[in-house]
Amino acid sequence: MIATAAKYRSVSIVFVLLSIFVYYYIGYPLVRTEISLLISLLALGFACFLGLIHLEKQHFFFLAGIAIVFRLVFAGSIPNLSQDFYRFIWDGRMLLEGWNPYLYLPNDLIASGTAPVAEAQELWQGMGNLSASHYTNYPPINQLCFAIAGLFAGKSILGSVIVLRLLIILADIGTLYFGKKLLKRLGLPVHHIWLYILNPFIIIELTGNLHFEGVMIFFLVWSLYLLHKGSWKLAAVVFALSVSVKLIPLIFLPILFQWFTKHKASEVSKKTFAAIWKGMLKLLSFYGIVITTIVLLFLPFISKEFIANYQETVGLWFQNFEFNASFYYIARWIGYETVGWNLIKEIGSITPIIVLIFVAGISLFRNNNNFQKTITACLFGLSFYFFTTTTMHPWYLATLLLLSIFTRYRFPVVWSFVIMFSYSAYQNEGSVENLAFVALEYVIVYWFLVYELFFYPTEKRNVETT
Template sequence: MACLLFYLSFAYNLTRTDYTKLITLYMALFFLFYKLVQILKHNIWALTWISFVFRAIFILAIPNLSQDFYRFIWDGRMIVEGFNPYLHTVESFMSKDQFPVAQAQELYTGMGLLNASHYTNYPPINQLCFVFAGLFAGKSILGSAIVMRLLIISADFGTLYFGKKLLKKLHIPAYNIFWYVLNPFIIIELTGNLHFEGVMIFFLIWSLYLLYSGKWQWAAIVLALSVSVKLIPLIFLPLFFQWFMKRDVISTERRDEKPYDDEQVTNPLAPRNDVLKRMIRLIGFYAIVLITIIVLFAPFYSSEFINNYAQTVGLWFQNFEFNASIYYVAREIGYSFRGYNEIAIIGKVTPIIVILFVLIITFFRKNKTIIELITAMLLALSFYYFTTTTVHPWYVATLLILSVFTKYKFPLIWSFVIILSYLAYINLNKADKSENLWVIGLEYIIVYGVFLWEVFIKKEQAQISSKRCIL
């Protein structure tokens, strides 16, 4: 009952600038969530129904922590009206007093000038979700929000379905999936604030399940759908190399269980030493992903589209700054001897560093089993978020779902302390409008502390303990 009241207050009686109430409600909800999973971990049906009820509370709510959904509605209505959303900024219409969609002025005011002045960067499957909102609620902002919310809720339960099945096959407790599904961070940021990471995650987990079941062609198609919601899964593509090229016929994860699907002795994936067949399947996997993405983008293709899309994606590396960690340290070092526009320099170097890191763990870390593959994904994406210039709260959702299948819990801790990022602009109404770096520092001290403990210190202690047992 307490959770219901807290979620009702969060959905319908909270403003973003009411920082005390925001933090208090979130901390209470997170504590109750943790206790619910602990108490009901053996009652999957109860946890499932509770997850649904908590989401249902937000059905009629207008997002109160993010204004991105106004742009979602705009893009969807633009497509319904026959416009290519990648070729026009909102500002290009409004500056000429042109109103191409219903409620144009309200949408323009809601999304803000920053969002309105840039070309859209949302991939085609994401745009399809916006189109549904435009078709079924073309003249109502609340109606559009409801349509999109229903899509996101459906995706969450798709993640629950395939995530639970994959956990069971990996001998990991099925209730682990509720560290994601029932997490107030996920409910508030995805269902509440209408961020489509939830849809991208659904396709990603479905793809991993298909891959583990030996259906790699379908896994490639579904992975492409994930990329076509949010581009972030592109960072995972190199990591599939060892899965296709070096994986044993019988996975050590399942030696004690009856073989099934791709773990059978007559593994359809590839004979142990048949390098050529493995290489063909690897290339085929990448080709299917690439072709599917191209087909999905094709209806929007034009030379202007390519230029506009590249320009918009580049903004995330060289223009926007929010809730960063290592980047802010590098920026301060740069300021000490250059003193200006550090993001233009660091933003060009960071993607190269991330690519090198991904290639290193692709070829020099074991990624042959599904758990090793997911762990590599978790580490690669964590490195990207640790070094990037912008980390919005909802970005952590992907880390959280990946962690469910691993031994690492730092994303769960991050999903708790990420609420501090909303305090970063506590100075907004003061003379100094910059982010509060003390707040950001506290967030990352906690996250890095848990990360270093789990990845390095805890592992080293386990190795020392193992050696002592042998002796």
């Protein structure tokens, strides 16, 4: 037994060392146009990730320690798969100088020579014209993180990167803590948490590329834990903090209907009306706390100009930008074939309505009679949005992956590997997408989703464990 355990631990150490090599190479020497090398490194990283979970899933502190080590490998690296962090640093330094970052375009400030931030030229060039020509859309808690980076490293881009990275690593540790507690409360295996915490996609996209979905997810899983615990008022405040990092959790608000009312809409009757109404009052109070907290956080920035700029920027994601889309690309092709031009504005204006109808349907009529089924409904609602959106950047998937660990569905884990195919756009001049890679990505994801929905073993279908 001792010899066998030592053998397994030796194999685990090999997986750890290979993983460190993968993260080091992606964080430092890799050039993002080297797509074949990137995908090969990712494949190796995912193989080690699955191997470590298989061999060490019961050794919590061992895996927690190496999860932190993997993240620290990126400590001194400048992200080379994303340039968003330049805008993060710009916004934080603007805020510290007393300028409202929601009211000024970097392009305008550079052109007029009035940019009030250190290293303005380098940050402007780094963020690129797409970011520099639009108003910022990062909510206030996100802006607070950017300001913290400016406070501790206001004149060093690398210093700011390190501060931002440490914040994201701390958020991941918080997600590990509350995710473990929620899994225990739901009666699920604690080792499910490693599908998120040790996932190379999460480590690379959040810690490596500095995307703040990690901070949003920390607040989200903390809120879910509090909600299941019964502390719904505090859960509402924490949920608002999550929204104030990234807006995406707003899609989950309708899905909480049955958790508060304990009934589907179709079950409303004279006998159930009183109980449902009592739950509805509590739900409306929850909504009220969420909205009030969000408004208070935005209050220092609010003006007519801010509202106009923010609406314009958010609208761009639905009606102007397109990347790594699924059904939208099919609709776009139909538009070219029928009318001869891109119908993104028309499609982008209809899509939010379709998503809202779908989310309302699963909120009111799907059986979400326990917390795990509520989280599964959140998984389906967010999946539908991602499948229909015009823009699906890889890091968006992090929230879906987190939700999946509380369900029996594993298609987000598969997607977390194949979504990295979208980086194939970098091998072309002008970052033109390779639609063959996009098609391969979604064929694999949909195939696995169909399997889990319709061909999953009957005896396991209602069991939320692996």
